[in-house]
Amino acid sequence: MTYLPHGKHLIAGAWTGSDDTFASQPVTGDRLTVSSGGATEVDRACQAAEDAFLTYGWTTREARAVFLETIAEEIDARGDDITRLGSAETGLPEARLQGERGRTTGQLRMFADHIRKGDYLDRRHDEALPDRQPLPRPDLKMVQRPIGPVAVFGASNFPLAFSTAGGDTAAALAAGCPVVVKGHPAHPATGEIVADAIAAAIARTGMPSGTFSLIQGTSHELGGALVRHPLIRAVGFTGSLGAGRALFDLCAARPEPIPFFGELGSINPVFVMPEALAQRGAELGTAWAGSLTMGVGQFCTNPGVVVIPEGEAVTTFTEAAAKALADVGESVMLTEGIAEAYRRGVAEVAGKDGVQELLRGTCDRRKAAPAIYKVSAEDWLANEALSEEVFGPFGIVVTTSGPEQMLEVARNLKGQLTVTLQMDDADMEVAKPFVPVLERKAGRVLVNGFPTGVEVADAMVHGGPYPASTNFGATSVGTMAIRRFLRPVCYQNMPNQLLLKDLV
Known part of the structure; x- marks a missing residue:
């Protein structure tokens, strides 16, 4: 049966509306009237999450593993509807959404x-040493434990992999933490049907109803109420630097500050070594x-900047890039807001001193075409605005006098999600510094290839120094992402009857 979205919140297992809508x-397709939540819905969802944590936080690893697998099954069972709704809302092609669902x-x-x-x-055990002199040692057992309810903000550019049941939600649930998601208003129907899949998994596995909630809405007040709620213990966010920094500051300003795991953007520079260029x-x-x-x-790993040694081969590189991009044409962007930001970003770069246009981009309402520019390293280093992310099919080529100046550009970079070295074997000594x-x-750090496409694997790190992310010791992709929502607890002289099964 075809899924028909209703535009409601999911709170403590019940679909509920609110007076405000968007x-x-x-x-x-047709517009959907969607409930727009606020402090009342946030409080209900957070209280339900806290109540659920008293059970869910003490479930076995096997029970949580089955729950995660059941969510995956329920999402796959709705696959055709998810693709249909996601494509209509975002303009993303069906193949992309099917791939993103598989990744999720x-x-x-x-x-x-x-x-x-x-x-x-990371279980550790120091056995008691009662006869140790001059003082005995107690029995010490340590284990990582879930921190409590987690707030997750859905992302505009990944309606599945970084949204309702995406990486932050999956990691928190794996850790044993209930989740309250603020759905992204760019794809409310997609968020709703995925929430429906999670609700079905909760019912099938007998998890507490408050283990997951989805609150829809467009207001900044909704996001602020969520991160300020005293029962929320951490926040996961993927989005713009401005919005992320505002939420980060709210988390830090709470009477009891909480960690904010925000991925805030990156220009992902590519450094082309001389022999590789030649x-x-x-x-x-x-x-x-x-x-x-x-x-x-519209990927956070989009390689928006190429740093390259000046010479005849620069023309070869830029002409090949311009030719390939000229054949791309216009494509639909995710939201009108993103398209407007793309227009502003391109115009700002084009107006800077020393910037040379290589391919003029266009952006009419929600459709955008690629744009590339060229600038010298001197002008790049003199104008910080040139190093700001332009979210969309935009690139800038930074020409340098050679490897030494390329290193100077590298040293002046802000924090990034990725950096890439394009090199041949003959570039080895030049590349080492x-x-x-x-x-x-x-x-x-990549050698050859390009950073778009983030493998979901144990060794993957998707994060970086600020402003790429707000916590450089964490990743939002890969199994280490679970660690963000755990904290170490030490049990001293604790009888086995009181210990978790994981420690006995």
């Missing part, structure tokens, strides 16, 4: 496997263009 803005369910199943193994608990200039230019326009440039610089600038 209208969705789909690319195709695959992540849930991977987390289930991971918590079954138990290694993430041997593969045209190939690299074409490949960069492909990465730059993937998803209409870059590694200790670049590893301090990003959470992921």
Whole structure:
């Protein structure tokens, strides 16, 4: 049966409306009238999450693993409807949404496997030494424990993988933490049907109804009420620097501050070494263009900047990139707001001193075409605005006098999600000084290839120094993401009858 969205919140297992509403803005199809929540809905959801934590936080790893797998099953069972609703709301092609759904369910199943193994608990035991002199040692057992209810903000650019049942939600649930999601208003119907899948999984596995809630809405007051609620113990966020920083400051200003795990954007610079440019200039230019326009440039790992040594091969690179991008044409962006921000960002860069236009981009209402520019390293370093993220199919080529000036650009970078070295074997010695610089600038350092496409794997790090993220010791992708929602607890001389099964 075809799923028909109703536009309500899911709070403590019940679909409920509110007096305030907003209208969705789909690319195709009819608008949906959606309930817009506020402090009242937040309080109900957070209280339900706290009540659920008293049970859910003490479930076995096996029970939570089955729950995660059941969520994946329920999402897959709604696959066709999810694709239909997601494509209508966002304009993303069906193949992209099907792939993103596979990534979302695959992540849930991977987390289930991971918590079954138990290694993430980092269990430690120092046995008692009653005869030790001059003082005896008590019996000490340590384990990682869930922190409590977690707030998650859905992302605009990933309606599945970074939203309702995405990485932050999956990690928190795996850790044993109930979740309250603020749905993104760009795709409320998609968020609703995924919440429906989670609700079905809760019913099938007997988890407490407050283990998961979804609150829809557009207001800043809703987000503020959620992060300020005293029962929320941490926040997961993927979005813009401005919105993320505002929420981060709210978390820090609480009477009891809480961690804010925010991914706030990145320009993901690519450093092209001299021999690689000489041997593969045209190939690299074409490949960069492909990465730059993937998803209409609306990926947090979009490689928006290329740093390159000046010379004849620069023309080869830029002409190949411009030719490939000119064939792309206009594509629909996720929201009208994102399209407007893209227009402003391109116009701001184009108006700076020393900036040369290589391909003029266009953006008419919600459709955008690629734009690329070129600037010298001197002008780049002199104007901080040129290093700001332009979210969309935008790129800038920074030309340098050679490797030394490329290193100067690297040293002046802000925190990034990724940095990439394009190099050949003959570039090895030239590239070596870059590694200790670049590893301090990003959470992921690539050699060759391009950063778009984040593998969901144990070793993946999706995070980086500020402003790429607000906590450089964490990742929002991969199994280590679960650690964000745990804290170590030590049990001293605790009888086995009182200990968790994980410690006995």
